[in-house]
Amino acid sequence: MKATTAAEMREIDRIAIHEYGIPGVVLMENAGRAVVRQLEVLAGQLQERRFCIFAGKGNNGGDGYVIARHLANQGAKVKVFLLGEKAAVSGDARINLDIIEKMNLDILEISSERDWDKARVAASFTDYIVDALLGTGVRGEVSGEMARLIDMINAAGKPVVAVDIPSGVDADAGRICGTAVAAACTITFGLPKPGLFLYPGAEYAGEITVTDIGIPAAVVAGQNIKQNIVMAENVRAVLPRRNPAAHKGTNGRTLVIAGSRGLSGAAAMAAEGALRAGAGLVTLAAPASLQDILATKLTEVMTKPLSEIDAGGISREAVADMIELAAGCDVLAIGPGIGRSEDTAAAVRETITAVECPLVLDADALYVLAGFTGLLTECAALPVLTPHPGEMARLTGHSIQLVNSDRINITRKAAGEWGSIVVLKGARTVVAFPDGEVYINPTGNAGMATGGTGDVLTGVIAGLIAQGMSSHDAAVAGVYIHGLAGNIAAQSGMVGLTATDLLKAVPAALYGINNY
Structure with missing residues (x-):
């Protein structure tokens, strides 16, 4: 609308x-x-x-x-x-x-x-x-x-x-x-x-x-008119339809590169978010020392160890492996809990400009792009960025207060300058495209203001792209589904809602959009 x-x-x-x-x-x-x-x-x-x-x-x-x-x-x-x-x-x-x-x-x-x-x-x-x-x-x-x-x-x-x-x-x-x-x-x-x-x-x-x-x-x-309110019928029209003869290989392959010492949860939630959104196969690549932890956390996700630095983050030496893994996948989500060391930052920047598949960039991947947003125009596919207001402030040089007071114009300008799809998270998430088109998402609630929900969104958007949706449609549909899942989870109580509750509600949100 x-x-x-x-x-x-x-x-x-x-x-x-x-x-x-x-x-x-x-x-x-x-x-x-x-x-x-x-x-x-x-x-x-x-x-x-x-x-x-x-x-x-x-x-x-x-x-x-x-x-x-x-x-x-x-x-x-x-x-x-x-x-x-x-x-x-x-x-x-x-x-x-x-x-x-x-x-x-x-x-x-x-x-x-x-x-x-x-x-x-x-x-x-x-x-x-x-x-x-x-x-x-x-x-x-x-x-x-x-x-x-x-x-x-x-x-x-x-x-x-x-x-x-x-x-x-x-x-x-x-x-x-x-x-x-x-x-x-x-x-x-x-x-x-x-x-x-x-x-x-x-x-x-x-x-x-x-x-x-x-x-x-x-x-x-x-x-x-370039402003839009996301409606259920908009999302329903673009969601992939599951073929009765489908198998895991036909529902897309998602690669998530995430995690560092002490931040394995962010990686796990992003990976499971892709699964809950319907991706057929999800691989989580993380520092080798997290292999056992993540394998225990995630039953249905494949894990791949990457070389790491002493501080427990991904090493620059892992770039070749990350590019190779991405070549076998339909989408790469990178950033949740990945860490901010200079070695890791360099690895992220090299990887995103080398891979051919669509990208979803979140959290620490956005942190390391501050001052390097020009790299986004070098990406092979239009990247999706999912900053919260603090990350957006760092990327644009604005204050958080200004970002929140002018969400549409600041997000629209950033999308145009960076040649990217920008998803400004928060109460009423705004999605902007490089051509100036903007979508305001009406779903979600204050119970989602808790750690990990943004990681879930990263996974959901990536999981939708893996199933063949365009990055444009996946970004808009992803924020609506994510917010609707939050509303479903909040029926049991808003205060105390966790990102894990949100994950469990994603299939119900998808079902509701498709059937009501």
Whole structure:
């Protein structure tokens, strides 16, 4: 499902109005009616229900005036609060404000302290609050009386329905612009906005409903929208179908190069992740001293010893063996727990530029690429990188805070510069391709914030590639499956969930995607 930035949505509205001839007031009417339909779902019966509508001066406020009219027509008790003067309202919003004035609805301009007290009392005794203050029109930090009003709405403790997007949430990045309305649900128009799915905005959006307001499909199709929300049907369409006559050799061969002294678990989880994703044969190559440990940990995975340094990491002398092993496999995943010694770093950098098969690079393989990202353009196949925000910060030179505050743009830029598929992990993982296409993954939960879950993802993506999926499709499908497995595992409890729980849930996630 496509997701539009605020600027893209404004252009879509412009084309619909000025090139297709749909009056803006008609789109506003459709938007308001869509919200009322959702309020009927929430409230059951609208008659005698109490609603406080907080409206701004722009089109978001205009939607609010339409909502007020239809609620009143259905017998609801409606109070409309406008921050500022009615005289400042213009255009389509003014048309709808004039209508509800002629209907003698209760409309209050909030200007004096007495008005603030009335608004506060009304919000405390209402059944529902409708946020129609800013929508996607937020500019800079919310401050002054608007911030005061948003804080008052949140303090009322009533369920809030946000119109298009909670006021104060950046529609593109999910950033909180000083303060924001905490909604129970958001009804967004035409297409979803990325900020509804990216944290912290997602936490303020509540349950999201995307509703059609009559924009011609051709208008949307004619735009080069590069943001996407991953849906189960997208993943289902690209997952490999298991042939009834399949055997282990037809389901792909995965090579995992990982592990060092004290970090054998990361290697084991990445290898098992590939198996759980459906790979037919998985080989784990690790320092020779870990051979017995890994053979004990992993019953179904083949292990190969590699020459090592005294510190227990892979030696540069192992490069030839790693290249030879990769030649017999369909994909190479490298990095989990591999260590950061200079010898190992050199071995990783030499190997990834020499092998011919697709690559999945994670953890320490990313650490040793800091300052060497130019090597990624020398890889024979488009590599998949799976950094967490700290690793992304190191690779790009940005702070972790900046990475998290602008996940889409930073990931998109990195993918383009590095000629790679970049999977920025975290709450709402973002996948970016070199052509600028970006996917936001909606699955997953906070229980996955524990050691080893990223190693599982590396294995899952590699296992999907081994079965014949393109690296593009495997990256997008892999993060969705990984998050869904986390959601399944969390049904037994989110706190205390482990990466091993996640591994066990991957087959159930695959089954659910394919059958429901």
